[in-house]
Amino acid sequence: xxxxxxxxxxxxxxxxxxxxxxxxxxxxxxxxxxxxxxxxxxxxxxxxxxxxxxxxxxxxxxxxxxxxxxxxxxxxxxxxxxxxxxxxxxxxxxxxxxxxxxxxxxxxxxxxxxxxxxxxxxxxxxxxxxxxxxxxxxxxxxxxxxxxxxxxxxxxxxxxxxxxxxxxxxxxxxxxxxxxxxxxxxxxxxxxxxxxxxxxxxxxxxxxxxxxxxxxxxxxxxxxxxxxxxxxxxxxxxxxxxxxxxxxxxxxxxxxxxxxxxxxxxxxxxxxxx
Ligand code: 15L
Numbered sequence: 001x002x003x004x005x006x007x008x009x010x011x012x013x014x015x016x017x018x019x020x021x022x023x024x025x026x027x028x029x030x031x032x033x034x035x036x037x038x039x040x041x042x043x044x045x046x047x048x049x050x051x052x053x054x055x056x057x058x059x060x061x062x063x064x065x066x067x068x069x070x071x072x073x074x075x076x077x078x079x080x081x082x083x084x085x086x087x088x089x090x091x092x093x094x095x096x097x098x099x100x101x102x103x104x105x106x107x108x109x110x111x112x113x114x115x116x117x118x119x120x121x122x123x124x125x126x127x128x129x130x131x132x133x134x135x136x137x138x139x140x141x142x143x144x145x146x147x148x149x150x151x152x153x154x155x156x157x158x159x160x161x162x163x164x165x166x167x168x169x170x171x172x173x174x175x176x177x178x179x180x181x182x183x184x185x186x187x188x189x190x191x192x193x194x195x196x197x198x199x200x201x202x203x204x205x206x207x208x209x210x211x212x213x214x215x216x217x218x219x220x221x222x223x224x225x226x227x228x229x230x231x232x233x234x235x236x237x238x239x240x241x242x243x244x245x246x247x248x249x250x251x252x253x254x255x256x257x258x259x260x261x262x263x264x265x266x267x268x269x270x271x272x273x274x
Contacts, residue, residue, distance in 0.1 A: 168211075
């Protein structure tokens with residue numbers, strides 16, 4: 001019998017990067033998204049479901065027989081409060097209740113660096129910013145990630161579900177600017193992190209940064225290492241190509257000094273470009 005892992009938001013940027021990387025012998029990936037994920041290729045142990053995380057009946061059905069949930073669903077940037085409230089906060093509540101009712105043992109939550117976006121690198125100790133630093137959200141989107149972490153904590157304390165909330169930096173194929181040189185999480189490290197979350201020995205609740213072993217990082221890897229996440233990639237290999245002559249200039253201005261970067265200056269509640 002296969003272990004079933006349900007991935008919400010499976011057709012988003014991170015979900016698509018993880019699909020092949022999380023394939024394992026003896027594992028079935030159940031991929032759920034509001035946009036129907038691509039049908040399985042021949043021999044691929046995948047099921048696809050077209051549904052919203054806010055749909056209670058669909059989430060209940062999707063959780064049947066599931067060993068773990070990776071909850072990536074929701075809005076991934078700043079947007080109107082009502083939309084964020086529904087998709088991200090209420091959506092996470094629906095996911096957690098469905099997990100509890102189906103007896104799902106583990107949930108991994110895609111939180112974000114934007115739950116702590118207003119930390120300034122000048123105020124951070126040499127050991128780096130702790131993954132569970134008190135929230136300092138930079139947007140309504142960031143507030144929704146703080147609420148997501150709170151829901152994870154609540155469902156761990158009430159029902160013993162193992163929950164890891166990931167304050168993900170920037171999970172894309174490559175970094176694209178100076179800030180992303182410290183916030184980057186390579187897709188391969190993303191998969192390593194998710195595997196570590198799926199293998200934690202004790203039920204607990206924890207918050208972990210989702211970044212690679214970037215030379216320029218200032219967020220601590222300690223909480224990740226404690227659960228067996230040992231990132232192997234470093235964005236520095238892209239630095240010369242991205243920055244040219246300016247390779248060692250350091251952060252330029254507040255957008256590059258604050259954890260959340262440009263999110264800290266995005267008008268609250270406005271639709272943001274990805
Ligand atoms: C996020 O939380 C977003 O989902 C993603 O699109 C990136 O913008 C990322 O943060 C980032 O901070 O780079």
